[in-house]
Amino acid sequence: DHVTVQQIHEVVTAGILEDAGRYRTHNVRITGAVKTPPDWSKVVGLMDGLIRGVAESRMHPVETxxxxxxxFVEIHPFTDGNGRVARLLANLYLIANGYPPVVIRTEDRGKYYKCLRSGDAGDLMPFAGFIAKSVDESLTLYLSIFGGADELVPLKELARWVPYSQEYLSLLARRGVLDAVKIGRVWHSSRRAVERYVGA
Structure with missing residues (x-):
């Protein structure tokens, strides 16, 4: 709702902006942006529509x-801090729906902005794909530090604990027979995944 959005903005920009937590009351331009944010007088109505659209969404939570x-970024309801608030709101929505928050890494910033611009042109799928990939990376990271039988480890290390060679595990991973994920250029899996493969 509006109150939550404004409270989040106030927390994020307190001591930085004079109008922290308040929707903008004048028009703004974004340096380097192709689109101009809507007239300030339309902000409340557009935010009403966005809030309603999220509440009534039948899309997958990651797409939503x-x-x-x-x-949120397109409406640009505040004079500044919109990107930070948009990322926080999206992460809060993901967490509320059982997904981990996403982190936009520095090296992914260019792709992040490019996908946002695709949304500006009417095609939200590249941005939804970017968010989905970021969710997947977050899940992988959490599983890799979780520990126990579900801990993701490189296949080379996993081969020491199971009766299969690294090469065989890699073959199973590439064929999609073994639940595994590639982190960088290295395949990772877990002892539980190998147990599932053996029991199948």
Whole structure:
């Protein structure tokens, strides 16, 4: 709702902006942006529509998070801090729906902005795909530090604990027979995944 959005903005920009937590009351331009944010007098109505759209969404939660994030940035309801608030709102939505928050890494910033611009042109799918990939990376990271039988480890290390060679595990991973994920250029899996393969 409006109150939550404004409270989040106030927390994020307190001591930085004079109008922290308040929707803008004048028009703004974004340096380097192709689109100009809507007239300030339309902000409340557009935010009503965005809030309603998220509440009534029948899309997958990851797609809805992308819709929320892009829609918020497009409306640009505050004079500054909109990107930070959009990322927080999308992450809160993901967490509320059982998904981990996403982190936009420095090296992914260019792709992040490019996908946002695709949304500006009417195609939200690249941005939804970007968010989905970021969710997947977050899940992988959490599983890799979780520990126990579910801990993701490189296949080379996993081969020491199971009766299969690294090469055989790699073959199973590439064929999609063994639940595994590539982190960088290295395949990772877990002892539980190998147990599932053996029991199949």
């Amino acid at each position: 998070a992308a819709f929320l994030h892009h829609g």
